Amino acid sequence: MQKVERVSATGKYFKDLFDGIVAIYKGMRLTFIYMFAPKVTEIYPDVKRPLPQRFRGRFAFLYDKEDGHMLCIGCYACVKVCPPQTIVLETHKGEDKKIKVDKYDINIGECISCSNCVEVCPVGALEMTHEFETATFEQSDLFYDMHKLAKYVEKPNMYIPPEPPKIKK
Ligand code: SF4
Ligand code: SF4
Missing domain, CATH: 1.20.5 (Single alpha-helices involved in coiled-coils or other helix-helix interfaces)
Structure with a gap:
């Protein structure tokens, strides 16, 4: 019991x-x-912690600092690899038979910072920046054109692959 x-x-x-x-x-x-x-606890935004070197914020559209020419050659590679298809590129053929870029726009609100466009660019005309504070109250502020995306660089941001190893015969 x-x-x-x-x-x-x-x-x-x-x-x-x-x-x-x-x-x-x-x-x-x-x-x-x-x-x-x-x-x-960090008192953001008064105190901002350093970001890792490879942090991906919004991307920048690069121009040569020396002579101010845009690095983009209008090949459309970035347009094709962009998952949300947010890059709007318009080009025309100039009198010198070279492609001229008329328009390079993105909607930063749609960009997922995947960096595909940067990686695929054959001339290193794009670069991921550390800028991530792109929130806004106006939808129209989310549209970035080539001037708003502009960044002037000393050297093109080209990825130079390492030399292939020499094969001994
Ligand atoms: S970072 Fe990705 S989502 Fe953003 S524009 Fe480039 S390819 Fe498109
Ligand atoms: S991949 Fe590079 S060169 Fe080609 S259109 Fe995009 S930014 Fe311009």
């Missing part, structure tokens, strides 16, 4: 009181530990 434990009302009162004190002690102990522990 199961033994029934009888607890008096006074006993239950002191047991509940003790449990309450223990619970408060546990909570306050943690509070005091974290009160004096080193702070991990």
Whole structure:
């Protein structure tokens, strides 16, 4: 037969009181530990933590700093690889038979910063920047043209593959 434990009302009162004190002690102990522990909260945007070198914010459309010419040759490779298809490129053939870029627009709200466009560009005309604060109240501010995307660089950002290893004959 199961033994029934009888607890008096006074006993239950002191047991509940003790449990309450223990619970408060546990909570306050943690509070005091974290009160004096080193702070991990950062006061963004007043304090901005350094971003990793390969962080991908919005991309930039590059121009040569020396003579100001755009590096893009209008090959449409970036347009084709963009997953949300957000790049709008318009070109025409100039009198010198070279492709001229008339329009290079993106909707930054659709861009997923995948960096496909940067990686596929044959002349290094695009670069991922560290700029990520592109939120806005106006939808029209999300449209970036080649002037808003412009970044002037000293050297083209071309990826130069390493020399292939020499095979001994
Ligand atoms: S980073 Fe990706 S999503 Fe953004 S424009 Fe380039 S290819 Fe498109
Ligand atoms: S891949 Fe590069 S060169 Fe080709 S259209 Fe895009 S930005 Fe211009």
